[in-house]
Amino acid sequence: MDVGDRDPVTGQLTTGHEWNGITELYTPVPRIVFFFLFVTILFSIVYWVLMPAWPLGWTYTKGILGFDQKAVVQSQLAEAGAEQSAWTSRIDGMDYAAIQADPELMKIVHEAGATLFGDNCAVCHGTGGTGGKGFPDLTAGAWLWGGEPEAIAETLRVGINAPHEETRVSQMLSFGRDGILVRDQIDDVVGYVQSLGPSAAAAHDEEALARGAEVFAGNCAACHGEDAKGNRDLGAPNLTDASWIYGGDRQSITSTVYSGHQGLMPSWEQRLTPTQRKILTLYVLGLSGETQ
Amino acid sequence: MAEFHRKLERNAIGFVLAIVVVASIGGFVEIAPLFTIDETVEDVPDMRVYTPLELAGRNIYIREGCYACHSQMIRTLRDEVERYGPYSLAVESKYDHPMLWGSKRTGPDLARIGGKYSDAWHVAHLTNPRDVVVESVMPKYGWLNRNTQRTDDLGDHLLAQRRVGVPYTDEMIANATNDAYGQTAPDSEFATGVAERYGEATQIRSFDADATRVTEMDALVAYLQILGHLTDAAYKQAAMAGEAAK
Numbered sequence: 341m342d343v344g345d346r347d348p349v350t351g352q353l354t355t356g357h358e359w360n361g362i363t364e365l366y367t368p369v370p371r372i373v374f375f376f377l378f379v380t381i382l383f384s385i386v387y388w389v390l391m392p393a394w395p396l397g398w399t400y401t402k403g404i405l406g407f408d409q410k411a412v413v414q415s416q417l418a419e420a421g422a423e424q425s426a427w428t429s430r431i432d433g434m435d436y437a438a439i440q441a442d443p444e445l446m447k448i449v450h451e452a453g454a455t456l457f458g459d460n461c462a463v464c465h466g467t468g469g470t471g472g473k474g475f476p477d478l479t480a481g482a483w484l485w486g487g488e489p490e491a492i493a494e495t496l497r498v499g500i501n502a503p504h505e506e507t508r509v510s511q512m513l514s515f516g517r518d519g520i521l522v523r524d525q526i527d528d529v530v531g532y533v534q535s536l537g538p539s540a541a542a543a544h545d546e547e548a549l550a551r552g553a554e555v556f557a558g559n560c561a562a563c564h565g566e567d568a569k570g571n572r573d574l575g576a577p578n579l580t581d582a583s584w585i586y587g588g589d590r591q592s593i594t595s596t597v598y599s600g601h602q603g604l605m606p607s608w609e610q611r612l613t614p615t616q617r618k619i620l621t622l623y624v625l626g627l628s629g630e631t632q
Numbered sequence: 633m634a635e636f637h638r639k640l641e642r643n644a645i646g647f648v649l650a651i652v653v654v655a656s657i658g659g660f661v662e663i664a665p666l667f668t669i670d671e672t673v674e675d676v677p678d679m680r681v682y683t684p685l686e687l688a689g690r691n692i693y694i695r696e697g698c699y700a701c702h703s704q705m706i707r708t709l710r711d712e713v714e715r716y717g718p719y720s721l722a723v724e725s726k727y728d729h730p731m732l733w734g735s736k737r738t739g740p741d742l743a744r745i746g747g748k749y750s751d752a753w754h755v756a757h758l759t760n761p762r763d764v765v766v767e768s769v770m771p772k773y774g775w776l777n778r779n780t781q782r783t784d785d786l787g788d789h790l791l792a793q794r795r796v797g798v799p800y801t802d803e804m805i806a807n808a809t810n811d812a813y814g815q816t817a818p819d820s821e822f823a824t825g826v827a828e829r830y831g832e833a834t835q836i837r838s839f840d841a842d843a844t845r846v847t848e849m850d851a852l853v854a855y856l857q858i859l860g861h862l863t864d865a866a867y868k869q870a871a872m873a874g875e876a877a878k
């Protein structure tokens with residue numbers, strides 16, 4: 341048998357192949373398939389001419405449209421910047437108090453700020469800004485470096501203990517590990533520090549408290565202040581409020597005094613624009629319910 | 633022609649060879665010429681190589697399959713640039729063998745994660761992601777804290793990378809084990825060698841707060857903290873493009 345032979349039963353052409361006496365009917369590919377095949381080939385030839393396509397070994401064909409996705413994204417960013425400039429220019433030009441007094445701008449700050457906070461800050465400080473162990477609660481109003489907008493903006497810009505040149509630097513020493521205080525002294529001073537807070541336990545060993553106060557005056561007051569209310573120039577926390585970064589229970593405070601802490605807040609100067617940092621400052625202030 | 637084809641398709645080996653020849657034409661014409669084009673990879677002289685510790689971290693990243701959920705490629709799209717930073721340049725993965733661009737984001741892109749968060753955050757997050765990000769679906773990797781990083785074979789890893797084109801020097805290869813330790817121990821005698829060989833900008837510190845030994849956590853966090861910081865060419869280019877747009 342060969343091509344052109346007809347199947348004796350159906351009268352249809354066969355392919356001409358034969359396997360042990362069995363032949364196959366000839367059912368050609370529909371014409372529409374060939375039609376679209378040629379259309380796609382035609383499309384690709386047009387596309388090769390218009391768009392970057394063929395590698396040539398030393399360069400590539402750039403296409404007569406000169407399309408470059410890098411230029412496209414740049415112009416999209418510029419376009420978006422121009423669209424937003426209606427309000428970014430106002431935010432740039434106004435001081436914090438004036439922006440806070442403008443409900444329309446604050447609505448924008450809240451919307452843009454929520455996105456910025458979610459993308460950059462929320463993984464440490466929590467989606468609602470409530471923080472966690474080692475990551476300060478931004479809603480508590482217990483600012484380490486000051487709660488003025490300028491102070492918060494500066495912290496955002498340079499960070500704390502960050503690789504930035506002008507970074508804020510702060511360190512809680514390892515009083516136990518470095519042998520500055522012995523165990524009994526640590527016990528006493530932890531008891532004293534606990535007695536300062538609003539939730540201080542009622543019963544105290546007065547003698548131990550007095551010893552603790554002495555240790556505190558000699559070792560802790562330099563940074564945390566005589567009254568233990570902290571020092572915002574040094575980023576030393578207020579020990580008399582209810583806010584604790586690393587935990588306020590006896591175990592946590594002991595561990596803090598023993599091995600110290602040096603938390604790190606990244607610097608955002610490279611990642612975020614001044615406008616974005618200003619929006620975040622206002623957003624963060626909004627979280628703590630402070631309107632200045 | 634029809635006669636030739638009739639003969640060819642009746643010859644199994646011949647037909648297979650013919651298919652191989654036809655299929656490889658596409659590769660030769662479309663893929664091979666790409667290898668010799670220089671202009672697609674930016675020329676950046678300050679591009680640095682991974683330190684042995686960072687390379688070890690990279691190997692852990694591959695071993696644990698991080699690339700299955702995290703990409704390392706910020707595409708040239710507005711939303712990605714606004715969220716993650718300047719789009720990735722080809723040169724930034726010049727020394728990535730294999731590259732870890734990824735193809736899927738269950739988690740966020742990590743191309744510029746370096747320096748975005750603190751070491752302590754990375755350790756807490758890898759130990760149990762839910763401790764810091766309540767809504768996270770990422771698995772825990774707590775054993776990285778317990779596993780001691782194997783460092784005695786890092787010289788071989790560097791050598792393997794050199795074979796595929798990463799410019800590690802003989803000195804780097806010879807000191808790989810010490811450098812891995814030195815990078816986690818800034819006060820040790822080995823730390824100065826790391827800065828000498830890999831540049832002053834190298835991040836030398838204990839990444840997991842346990843300075844007594846090199847753990848896999850040290851290695852992985854060291855790697856994560858360098859991502860996007862092997863060169864600042866992308867930031868420079870973005871700044872230039874921004875200026876030009878104004």
